[in-house]
Amino acid sequence: MNTSNPIPAGVIEGFFGRSWQWPQRRQLASFLSEHQLDFYLYAPKSDPFLRRHWRASHPAEQWRELAATRETYRDCQIDFGVGLSPLDLCTDQGITDTAALDAKIKHLNTLELDYLALLFDDMRGDIPQLAQRQSELAERAANLSNAKRVILCPTYYSNDPVLEKVFGPAPEHYLETLGQTLDRAIDVFWTGPSVCSDHYPTEHLLEVNERLGRKPFLWDNYPVNDGAVRSQHLYLSPTKSDRSTAKPYIAGIAANPMNQFYASWPALAGLSQVLTSQQAPQCQTILQNxxxxxxxxxxxxxxxxxxxxxxxxxxxxxxxxxxxxxxxxxxxxxxxxxxxxxxxxxxxxxxxxxxx
Incomplete structure (x- = not known):
């Protein structure tokens, strides 16, 4: 991990749609090292063996690619992690199937992960005792995992009303219950006031800190462009400089990039500059570099x-x-x-x- 940032800062490949290629993921390791960023989390929505078919093992060739990618990050001294989405374990039918989670975590342990993310986004929220169940699963995974850091993504990861529109009303006191029942050693992802937040006001981050009982780990949905509207655009401007003012109030920051690998570089380079130099990045300079x-x-x-x-x-x-x-x-x-x-x-x- 780089020591220039007081908080860990890196990339989560966490978008829908067309994914990056394995050589690109490995190329990112040297990019992150060059730009003093700390980690990469492999969590593409297109990988069924981390989502819909999470109980099944990756096919041999895909697992070899994943293992080789992990080694590349080790060689570059960049932390490497995986995001797992065992969504059905929150349902009544899945409660008795935690043995499958145990087996999956033990298999992932062979990669010697630095980060393990347990992702409960993109699921219905009308499940009894949702927060308690997610806390139990996260702690079970953390106890079995050899990862140095475990992060949970809640079902309601923003104040954005679109989440309740899509996934139903959040359970009463969902975030507060999650914060109270979840081991303090486990981080919690948060995207800010909106799913795709332009800014992270201090007052907002302090409120989330109080509700969760810990500093949120920002899942920064810039420059991601995987949705129906955002896929119409390419976001080439550097990350906004206010990410620097958020540092005292967050546990870390993970930028979710675009489907276009090389077009994501200006935003990521800008994030690095904001966090390490606290200067507003100049778009022209970054593009020329x-x-x-x-x-x-x-x-x-x-x-x-x-x-x-x-x-x-x-x-x-x-x-x-x-x-x-x-x-x-x-x-x-x-x-x-x-x-x-x-x-x-x-x-x-x-x-x-x-x-x-």
Missing amino acids: LYSEQTAHYLKQDLPTFEQGGLNALSDHDKQILIERYTPLGIIDPIAAEICDWLAGGYTFDPSCLTE
Whole structure:
């Protein structure tokens, strides 16, 4: 772990839709090391063996890739973790099946994880004693795991009313009960005032701290773009500088990046700069440091189009012009190929990904 940050700061690959490739995940290790970030959590929603089929083992080839990725992070001295979503264990039918959780944790122990995340997001909340049950499962996992740090993601991980709209009303005093029953050594993910929060006001973080009985571990949904609306955009601006003012009130911060691996770099590099230097990151400087001069020039020029207008504001003719602009640059800058792929519809949001 890097020592430049007073809190752990890193990346959680926790988005829906098209996932990163294994070589990209391994490449991220050197990127994080270079930018003084501390950890990576492997938790893509597309991995069924961490979600819908979590009881089953990964196929041999996929497990070899996961193990090799873990070793890459060890070599780079970056902490590595996995996010597991045993959602059905919270139901009446799953309560008697904790042996499956034990077996899964013991299997994951062979990776010698630094982080283990137990993720209870994206599930119905109308389950009796939901907070108590999740606390029990998290503590069971923590007792069996050899990970140095365990983090729980609650079902209601923000004050955003959209969560109750989608997953039903939260149980009364859900967060307070979770905080009271959960071992203080276990961290709790929180996305802020909204699912995708632009800012983290001090007053808000203090309120969450009081309700949970601990500092929240921020799951920062910037620059993630996996939803129906956000997938229409590429967020190339650096992370906002107010993340620095949040540091005294949080246990750590995990940035959830975009489906586009290389296009996520400016936000992540900006997060590093904010946390280590407490200076507002300059977009042009970051783009020039990450990409070739020509690509950085075009990205700065097209940034308003990608971030604000997005695909819906572009005609087919506009898209073709942009594709012709970036295609030659794909030889030296992989982000250019990603942009062309995005413009051509390669990252179109598929609602079916939400049920995988």
